[in-house]
Amino acid sequence: MTADAIKHQLTDIFRDVFNDPTLEITDEMTADDVDGWDSLTHINMILGVEQGFGIRFSIKDVRAMRNVGELVQAIAKKRAN
């Protein structure tokens, strides 16, 4: 799966979780950039990603991600394994 394909699918998940049908994601985006992104929506987003991409993160993975770009990389790595 290419990074662009991941981002495309990830955008849909973000729009659903953050209840914003026009949300556009970027690599540098962090929780500070999105209205309503707190620990609860974060965990909802992680669970949505796990379901959508058929992967599982560890707590360590979740803590290590600092922005959307790192999330995309983590998804690509998990999918490759």
Place this chain on the structure above:
Amino acid sequence: MLNFTSPLFFVALALVACGLYILPGRWRAAYLLVLSYGFYAMVSVRFLALMVAGSLLAYGIGIGIANARSDSARVRLMLLGVGGLLGGIVVFKIGGAWHGWLLPLGLSYYSFKLISYVIEVYWDEDSVERDLTLFLSYPAFFPQIISGPIQRSEPYFQQVRALAARRLDSAQIEEGFRLIVTGLMLKLLVGDRLATLIAGVDAAPGSFGRIDLLVTIAGYTLQLYADFAGYTNIALGIGKMLGIDGPPNFNAPFLATNIQEMWRRWHMSLTTWLTDYLFIPLTMTMRRYGLAGLLLCITINMALIGVWHGFTLNYLIFGLMHAVYFSLTMLYLRYISPPRGKKAPPEPRLRRIVRTAFGMVLTFALMSSTQIFFHSARFDQAIGILRQVFGLIPSGARSIGDIGPGAAETFVICALITVWAGCGAPGARRLSDRIAPVAPRWLQYGVGLFLLATLTPDSAGSFVYGQF
């Protein structure tokens, strides 16, 4: 005893802060440790021994985890450390609630610091701290010992290390002083006045009218905020004087437009702690149960926030009420509320203002409803207040104004100041800058100190969160 509201404490603080910067850098961590243990020993030498034992346990466990060769050994050590520290809290909280034991000063705060350290080392062995002096000063750091804020180990260790090479920084001293003066004013001039009036109603709530009782219930939330935010400012200010920035506890909580947002702005050092070490791990473990699992995790998390304050039925109900409010808010935002975002269709200005104001008032009212259980010492007291509020038992005719001369005016003024402070004190900085050419900063602080010296009520002093 020296406490954070006594003038003698601040005289001592000025002297010890000077001492810190006179000392050679390599002695500063040891100096902080001696100060912190000295402060604690003035309260209780016996409980100091307990804190040292807990600290040494976490220190040893941390090194053990870092040196362990197998994952199973790491897990066992982590569970031993977390279990031992949690066990200490549970034993004393149960003893305190059921047998009237005296709680060791700051037990829940320093234990939570140590637990977070053990888990961090378990997650990442590089977080281990081998310098014993530096390590021991972390849980004991005296500005944070009475009621937090609960600082994480990494930022603390980094700042104390940097302190070795630091010179006295006048901006930091001024910022610390400003936090202390504003914190003292919020606590002593406003919070303690509200506390006295609320105690006047508590003495015989049945003799007061229903509206006055409702106003008093709103007062619970305001008084708690003035007390705890005031304390936190003082604690952060003392830390700053010693070159250590602590984490914030409040971010204008009364601006929150729903309960979920309120918890992002209220007692933040505790809620982020629980999010990182309880809520996220628990939700990840329960993920296969979907929405039901998430709601259960929210309930467990909120119930624990409740009983963290003490093992009583009232604190549990406080937590469970928040669990219900929080869950309903989450479901509403996710499934019912209209889509949001920058490109959503623009909302008429008036409608936005009304919606925001309604959200703020509703959030405050929900928060205050939980405070009935938080504030009342016993279950039947809380139920009595609720019955009176809902008109199930007759109310009296007294009003807050009958408590004493000027009571109603005092209540209104203190409530307005607290609401303003709890909305982030809008305009305070601008006003201070605007009048600075006429009344320079030192004069503004002088006025603050003058008000403290003349208007502090005699009964002022102890902190609500000191008992937790």
